[in-house]
Amino acid sequence: MKNKTKMKISFGTVTITDMAKRLVADALDSGRISCGKYVRQFEKEFARLAGTKMAVAVSSGTDAVCLALAVLYDFGAKRGDEIIVPALSFVATANAVLQAGFKPVFVDIDRQTLNIDALKIESAITSRTRAVVPVHLMGKPADMDAINSLAKKYRLYVIEDAAEAHGAVYKGKNVGSLGDMAAFSLYVAHIITTGEGGIVTTNKPEFAEVIRSLRSHGRACKCEACVINTNSGYCAKRFSRSDNQDIRFVFERIGFSSKMNELEAAIGIGNLAIYNEILKERRKNLYYLMNKFKKFSPYLVTIKKELYEEIGPHAFPFIIQEQAKFTRNQLAGYLSKKNIDSRTLFSCIPTQCWGFGFLGYKIGDFPHAEYIGNNAIHIGVHQDIGKDGCDYFIDSIEEFLSRNAK
Ligand SMILES: Cc1ncc(COP(=O)(O)O)c(C=O)c1O
Numbered sequence: 001m002k003n004k005t006k007m008k009i010s011f012g013t014v015t016i017t018d019m020a021k022r023l024v025a026d027a028l029d030s031g032r033i034s035c036g037k038y039v040r041q042f043e044k045e046f047a048r049l050a051g052t053k054m055a056v057a058v059s060s061g062t063d064a065v066c067l068a069l070a071v072l073y074d075f076g077a078k079r080g081d082e083i084i085v086p087a088l089s090f091v092a093t094a095n096a097v098l099q100a101g102f103k104p105v106f107v108d109i110d111r112q113t114l115n116i117d118a119l120k121i122e123s124a125i126t127s128r129t130r131a132v133v134p135v136h137l138m139g140k141p142a143d144m145d146a147i148n149s150l151a152k153k154y155r156l157y158v159i160e161d162a163a164e165a166h167g168a169v170y171k172g173k174n175v176g177s178l179g180d181m182a183a184f185s186l187y188v189a190h191i192i193t194t195g196e197g198g199i200v201t202t203n204k205p206e207f208a209e210v211i212r213s214l215r216s217h218g219r220a221c222k223c224e225a226c227v228i229n230t231n232s233g234y235c236a237k238r239f240s241r242s243d244n245q246d247i248r249f250v251f252e253r254i255g256f257s258s259k260m261n262e263l264e265a266a267i268g269i270g271n272l273a274i275y276n277e278i279l280k281e282r283r284k285n286l287y288y289l290m291n292k293f294k295k296f297s298p299y300l301v302t303i304k305k306e307l308y309e310e311i312g313p314h315a316f317p318f319i320i321q322e323q324a325k326f327t328r329n330q331l332a333g334y335l336s337k338k339n340i341d342s343r344t345l346f347s348c349i350p351t352q353c354w355g356f357g358f359l360g361y362k363i364g365d366f367p368h369a370e371y372i373g374n375n376a377i378h379i380g381v382h383q384d385i386g387k388d389g390c391d392y393f394i395d396s397i398e399e400f401l402s403r404n405a406k
Contacts, residue, residue, distance in 0.1 A: 007392045008339040011315075011380040012189045015278070020270020027262040038265035040225060043199070045272050046184075046192070050176040052201040056211040057194075057260035057268075061163040061185025063215075064198030065096035065133065067256060068159045068181040071210045072130055074253065075157075077102075081130045084156075086116035087348050087369035089135040093161050094349045094356065096183075097133070101254075105129070106350045106361065111368040114138055114303060114317065114345075114376075118146035125150070131157040136165035136175050138345075138378065139286075139312025140303050144170050144178045151179075159183065163198075166191035167279045168312030175312065176201045186268060191282065191314065192275055194268035197260050210253070218255025220247040281383040282313035285390055289316045289381065292394045299324040299405045300397065315378040317345050319371075326404040328375055335379070338396045345376030 158179030186197035
């Protein structure tokens with residue numbers, strides 16, 4: 001047992017493997033550091049892990065959501081069309097909708113799961129709705145059967161925001177393979193990381209092709225591997241247009257500058273090599289904490305695991321209930337004194353994030369998302385915490401409640 005007075009629980013950790021260091025050095029020596037062979041290798045390995053036919057890497061998780069949405073312009077969507085998103089998420093989900101040129105339409109969450117309340121989606125659908133973006137918040141899979149059946153009924157696309165859901169499983173299928181496309185974040189706080197980065201998974205080659213164009217300014221050339229860039233070879237497609245244009249400088253759609261580079265992909269490939277090990281450790285921590293936490297009801301509760309799912313062990317969320325006689329600031333401040341790093345569990349985007357005020361929502365429109373926005377916290381469950389760290393956290397909460405609950 002570690003000396004408890006010296007215990008420190010950080011929110012995140014990052015493991016840079018020897019393999020990653022070797023591949024980064026190799027990329028630097030090769031002279032090619034922008035999107036190339038390592039990005040393609042990372043995409044292939046990530047797709048295999050997610051259980052999808054393909055994956056396209058981009059610069060961030062936010063861009064992954066944004067570009068997946070922007071694909072829809074090639075498939076009938078118009079600028080200003082509506083996209084349904086949960087009222088509670090990391091703000092990036094809704095930022096991405098606006099950045100893609102759509103209007104976010106918010107739906108309240110289910111307070112037990114922290115995810116969009118599927119029963120409230122139908123009344124938010126209009127003739128301009130094009131897609132639903134369920135977020136698997138804190139790695140807990142959203143109610144995908146209900147969402148997919150509504151999407152089928154109203155001919156909507158489903159784009160999973162799986163930023164926090166690496167390793168989550170829903171009814172035997174991996175999260176990231178449950179809709180038309182899915183977006184993952186590869187930022188350092190996430191289970192698979194490239195430092196900064198994001199990736200879109202899909203089973204539809206026509207979507208992957210458009211994302212390759214979108215991430216590179218909307219240009220007309222969007223091959224999986226560019227022969228010019230790989231071996232200075234001759235590209236038969238380049239001047240094949242009858243209008244005598246170079247397809248590298250034909251811009252078919254409004255694009256973004258959002259490629260992943262070779263150094264990031266190299267870190268990611270090194271990370272994938274230890275993914276199963278990390279996932280196992282993090283999941284052990286998460287389920288251990290979830291089990292131990294039951295004794296803190298009715299003051300504090302966490303999410304539940306259903307028999308048909310595995311939760312992606314991104315973090316450990318907990319919610320201060322109405323019965324508690326303390327505030328979130330008091331609890332987070334106490335944890336901080338104990339060297340336990342915590343984060344608040346986001347905000348209700350339309351009513352608690354000021355930038356969204358122009359959409360006209362008002363406090364009270366999303367009671368469950370607002371409650372979580374005022375009363376919930378999360379801490380890390382990463383591979384360096386271990387059982388001692390989990391026990392230290394549980395003991396600290398116990399001590400706090402014994403002094404403050406009643
Ligand atoms: C639910 C959700 N969506 C999107 C993102 C955006 O990812 P990134 O920070 O890589 O842009 C995050 C980031 O953590 C997230 O939690």
